[in-house]
Amino acid sequence: MSAWHERRAHEIAGAVRTGAVSAVEVTRAFLERIDAVDGEVNAYTEVWRAEAEARAAAIDAKRDRGEALGALAGVPVALKALLCTTEGTTDCSSRMLKGFRSPYDATVVRRLRDADAVLPGKVNMDEFAMGSSTENSAIKKTRNPWNLDCVPGGSSGGSAASVAADECAFALGSDTGGSIRQPAALCGCVGVKPTYGRVSRYGLVAFASSLDQIGPLTKDVEDAALALNIICGRDPMDATSAAVPVPDFTASLTGEVKGLRIGLPKEYFTSQLGSEMREKVERAIAVLEEQGAETVEVSLPHTDHGVAVYYIISPAEASANLARFDGVRYGFRHPDAETVDDLYVLTKSDGFGTEVQRRIMLGTYVLSSGYYDAYYLKAQKVRALIRQDFDRAFAQCDVLVTPTSPTPAFRFGEKTDDPLEMYLSDIYTISANLAAIPGISVPCGLTSAGLPAGLQIMARHFDEATMLRVAHCYEQHRGFDPGKPPIARGAA
Amino acid sequence: MEYEAVIGMEVHVELDTRSKVFCACSTDFHAEPNTNVCPICLGMPGTLPMLNREVVNKSVAVGLALNCTIARWSKMDRKNYFYPDLPKNYQISQYDLPLCHGGYLDIETEGGTRRIGITRAHMEEDPARNVHGMMGGGSGVDFNRSGVPLLEIVTEPDFRSAQQVYDYLAELKQILLYLGASDCNMEEGSLRAEANISVRPKGSERLGTKTEVKNVASFTQTMRAVEYEIKRQIRVLSEGGTIVQETRGWDAEKGISFSQRKKESAHDYRYFPEPDLAPVVVDEAWERRVRDALPELPAARRKRFREAHGLSAYDARVITATRGMADYFEAVVRVGADPKKAANWMMGDLQALCTETRVEVDACAVCPEDLAAMIGLIENGTISGKIAKEVLAAMFETGKHPKEIVEEKGLVQISDSSELEGIVQQVLDANPNQVEQFRSGKDQVKGYLMGQVMKASRGKANPKLASQILEKALRA
Numbered sequence: 001m002s003a004w005h006e007r008r009a010h011e012i013a014g015a016v017r018t019g020a021v022s023a024v025e026v027t028r029a030f031l032e033r034i035d036a037v038d039g040e041v042n043a044y045t046e047v048w049r050a051e052a053e054a055r056a057a058a059i060d061a062k063r064d065r066g067e068a069l070g071a072l073a074g075v076p077v078a079l080k081a082l083l084c085t086t087e088g089t090t091d092c093s094s095r096m097l098k099g100f101r102s103p104y105d106a107t108v109v110r111r112l113r114d115a116d117a118v119l120p121g122k123v124n125m126d127e128f129a130m131g132s133s134t135e136n137s138a139i140k141k142t143r144n145p146w147n148l149d150c151v152p153g154g155s156s157g158g159s160a161a162s163v164a165a166d167e168c169a170f171a172l173g174s175d176t177g178g179s180i181r182q183p184a185a186l187c188g189c190v191g192v193k194p195t196y197g198r199v200s201r202y203g204l205v206a207f208a209s210s211l212d213q214i215g216p217l218t219k220d221v222e223d224a225a226l227a228l229n230i231i232c233g234r235d236p237m238d239a240t241s242a243a244v245p246v247p248d249f250t251a252s253l254t255g256e257v258k259g260l261r262i263g264l265p266k267e268y269f270t271s272q273l274g275s276e277m278r279e280k281v282e283r284a285i286a287v288l289e290e291q292g293a294e295t296v297e298v299s300l301p302h303t304d305h306g307v308a309v310y311y312i313i314s315p316a317e318a319s320a321n322l323a324r325f326d327g328v329r330y331g332f333r334h335p336d337a338e339t340v341d342d343l344y345v346l347t348k349s350d351g352f353g354t355e356v357q358r359r360i361m362l363g364t365y366v367l368s369s370g371y372y373d374a375y376y377l378k379a380q381k382v383r384a385l386i387r388q389d390f391d392r393a394f395a396q397c398d399v400l401v402t403p404t405s406p407t408p409a410f411r412f413g414e415k416t417d418d419p420l421e422m423y424l425s426d427i428y429t430i431s432a433n434l435a436a437i438p439g440i441s442v443p444c445g446l447t448s449a450g451l452p453a454g455l456q457i458m459a460r461h462f463d464e465a466t467m468l469r470v471a472h473c474y475e476q477h478r479g480f481d482p483g484k485p486p487i488a489r490g491a492a
Numbered sequence: 493m494e495y496e497a498v499i500g501m502e503v504h505v506e507l508d509t510r511s512k513v514f515c516a517c518s519t520d521f522h523a524e525p526n527t528n529v530c531p532i533c534l535g536m537p538g539t540l541p542m543l544n545r546e547v548v549n550k551s552v553a554v555g556l557a558l559n560c561t562i563a564r565w566s567k568m569d570r571k572n573y574f575y576p577d578l579p580k581n582y583q584i585s586q587y588d589l590p591l592c593h594g595g596y597l598d599i600e601t602e603g604g605t606r607r608i609g610i611t612r613a614h615m616e617e618d619p620a621r622n623v624h625g626m627m628g629g630g631s632g633v634d635f636n637r638s639g640v641p642l643l644e645i646v647t648e649p650d651f652r653s654a655q656q657v658y659d660y661l662a663e664l665k666q667i668l669l670y671l672g673a674s675d676c677n678m679e680e681g682s683l684r685a686e687a688n689i690s691v692r693p694k695g696s697e698r699l700g701t702k703t704e705v706k707n708v709a710s711f712t713q714t715m716r717a718v719e720y721e722i723k724r725q726i727r728v729l730s731e732g733g734t735i736v737q738e739t740r741g742w743d744a745e746k747g748i749s750f751s752q753r754k755k756e757s758a759h760d761y762r763y764f765p766e767p768d769l770a771p772v773v774v775d776e777a778w779e780r781r782v783r784d785a786l787p788e789l790p791a792a793r794r795k796r797f798r799e800a801h802g803l804s805a806y807d808a809r810v811i812t813a814t815r816g817m818a819d820y821f822e823a824v825v826r827v828g829a830d831p832k833k834a835a836n837w838m839m840g841d842l843q844a845l846c847t848e849t850r851v852e853v854d855a856c857a858v859c860p861e862d863l864a865a866m867i868g869l870i871e872n873g874t875i876s877g878k879i880a881k882e883v884l885a886a887m888f889e890t891g892k893h894p895k896e897i898v899e900e901k902g903l904v905q906i907s908d909s910s911e912l913e914g915i916v917q918q919v920l921d922a923n924p925n926q927v928e929q930f931r932s933g934k935d936q937v938k939g940y941l942m943g944q945v946m947k948a949s950r951g952k953a954n955p956k957l958a959s960q961i962l963e964k965a966l967r968a
Binding site: 208324376 | 537769
């Protein structure tokens with residue numbers, strides 16, 4: 001039998017509920033695991049040892065009293081550093097918020113606690129979720145457990161690395177243009193970006209409000225379904241959260257895809273996709289066909305504009321969202337400021353990293369008088385066209401299957417000098433955010449260099465159930481065990 | 493050259509709701525600093541706004557009262573600027589699709605009725621309040637006011653004089669009070685008026701360069717500031733100068749306006765749609781619900797009071813000053829009192845008593861039915877108008893029925909001829925010199941003697957009857 005830290009969340013919750021293992025024992029196993037490997041992986045920005053153990057003990061006591069335990073009983077869940085928690089700090093991996101303590105818990109955090117999850121700490125990310133490699137963190141450099149010289153992807157790189165290295169049972173991340181799915185692909189785990197409005201954003205420190213969505217990074221599809229069962233649903237604190245009923249996602253994992261129509265958008269299978277990645281994805285499509293799914297080629301004609309639209313709308317929203325970090329009320333305040341204007345300029349110049357400043361400038365520019373129509377307004381119009389592309393495609397098929405990322409994990413520093421090159425890491429994931437539809441990344445094999453590749457499945461608005469069903473069916477029949485990364489094997 | 497002023501007004505109204513526009517905090521911003529605050533109105537990272545429906549209700553009510561079209565679909569926008577009193581460094585407001593637009597308000601001016609176009613009325617959040625010169629000399633921010641709902645009402649440039657501006661503000665305030673939309677307390681900033689002023693040669697169609705006068709503490713001061721600014725601009729132009737587009741403050745003590753901010757440093761607010769909030773959709777049913785709940789507005793009520801109750805224009809205006817006063821008046825009249833007399837008593841003695849003790853007429857101890865009863869006692873001759881003043885004062889103090897007071901104090905008027913004849917005779921006997929003077933042609937002495945009669949009767953003598961008897965006795 002494998003060690004507790006290697007087990008799936010649903011197995012852990014089941015064992016803790018029946019008393020086969022105590023929550024304290026599970027928690028200690030994970031804390032020991034963090035001690036053993038995080039020195040190399042650097043996924044965690046802070047570990048809440050005492051709080052996690054106390055929380056686990058409280059869950060055990062609850063069971064001892066004969067009370068029913070929640071669906072995530074004793075399951076250690078790592079939190080991306082931009083989810084507000086009253087425990088520890090919420091620094092968004094930024095110098096600007098170093099040491100910042102939120103006065104409240106994000107809605108998802110409250111839901112995790114209510115489901116009896118254990119929270120072992122916060123994990124690293126690109127500063128304010130801006131980046132695709134987690135290299136933009138002001139706190140530390142998180143490594144890919146599959147190859148320590150490679151990035152874990154981003155911005156939820158700490159979430160993905162902590163899951164891949166068995167440092168948590170699953171993690172929560174956030175996805176604005178691919179920030180869950182791309183690191184999940186690069187670290188060989190499952191990552192879900194739910195439909196916009198599925199999960200409350202209350203307590204998610206906003207990057208781009210119309211695109212941000214919280215989702216889980218897990219070790220398998222069943223865990224993703226379990227996590228979504230807990231975090232989805234209307235929240236009276238978030239006007240953009242939808243009052244759409246949440247089905248039991250685990251019940252949707254029937255293993256059945258017979259007759260389901262799988263759309264293959266031709267714009268995603270161009271020369272930009274490396275031959276090795278293409279081969280992995282094609283093999284995955286073949287597996288689904290073997291299970292009785294039909295494939296149909298579809299077109300998403302405005303795909304090429306996705307990255308451009310994204311890099312107008314997301315910085316525009318970010319320029320306003322990040323305006324509040326000004327040194328007046330909380331977070332970093334530049335000590336040399338003498339006037340209020342100085343305070344703003346010095347605090348922001350020193351508190352934010354280069355990429356964040358770049359996007360604030362970009363966003364400020366596209367919203368400026370005289371440029372608004374040419375950039376922001378036009379981008380909104382093209383966004384509507386992209387959304388329409390998907391509506392038309394979903395008239396022909398039930399889900400879309402594509403690669404998650406054009407390349408596997410890349411080396412540190414490989415793309416840091418070229419922001420545009422870095423932006424293209426999200427070329428296959430950005431459209432789902434613009435169209436507000438759900439997307440999942442599932443591991444679909446290892447490259448010759450031993451790095452994971454990811455398969456992306458996208459579905460209609462609020463149809464996570466079908467998306468998960470296809471992902472789960474593929475996972476059951478893919479015919480290989482993705483295995484454990486070297487770091488996991490080495491230390492185990 | 494003769495000049496003409498062109499003025500448009502922007503008024504910020506703090507809506508009187510229990511909770512703030514985007515969170516559940518109390519709107520009472522006079523509490524201890526930073527006590528009515530939460531993560532949302534402090535703009536803490538990760539927080540999101542939720543629109544308070546009551547703010548929409550009150551805004552729609554004001555919009556309808558100002559004859560506006562209510563947008564079926566409007567949206568909130570972010571207005572971006574940096575200031576320490578703005579916790580998110582953007583204000584949630586409405587930009588190109590306001591909730592209310594295209595209305596008007598008729599105001600009564602010296603020159604007759606004037607129609608003022610209402611361009612728009614939109615919802616937004618109030619910023620916090622910067623506090624300077626605290627203990628230790630620093631500055632602080634009190635966030636109690638952060639997120640208090642505001643309605644900004646913008647007019648067309650339809651004013652031609654400072655007096656019209658005053659009349660508009662007075663009428664607007666009265667409407668807001670009638671609707672219960674705002675407490676309209678200018679000193680506490682519930683109502684903030686800004687005037688955009690320009691002048692042009694009379695007859696010209698082109699608008700001159702405008703200046704904006706802000707931060708004026710009262711309607712009267714606003715009128716003075718506008719008057720001053722008109723004169724200043726005319727002076728500058730007559731001397732061959734040009735007007736600089738700018739924001740000007742008002743120094744009430746010196747009675748002058750002064751330059752605050754030139755246009756060059758004007759903001760680019762980079763408005764864009766607020767992605768955290770859904771569009772504001774007010775369907776027909778919602779609008780109808782608000783419309784059906786609207787009270788009779790001041791102008792309609794004034795008209796009705798003139799036409800149905802025969803009040804003068806002046807009296808109708810005073811009596812409808814507040815909804816409570818007008819309701820009170822109607823209650824007095826409903827139980828049969830003569831409207832004109834009811835209005836006189838309310839505007840005279842009752843108002844004086846209320847002013848002295850700082851209560852509203854409709855909240856004082858004299859209920860409308862009792863005031864009507866008192867007027868009835870005068871009319872049926874039980875008490876004189878003079879005694880009534882004493883009775884009313886007692887009613888005001890004790891809340892007792894006028895009849896009870898009259899009986900307790902023995903204030904029933906003496907209308908018995910033989911009793912009055914006795915009193916008159918006593919007075920004549922006691923004042924032989926005056927009687928002599930009267931008889932030798934000094935008619936005015938009668939007034940003195942009449943006074944003596946009232947005094948001897950301790951004010952209770954029926955004045956009319958006593959006067960007749962005195963006359964008769966003197967002529968005898």
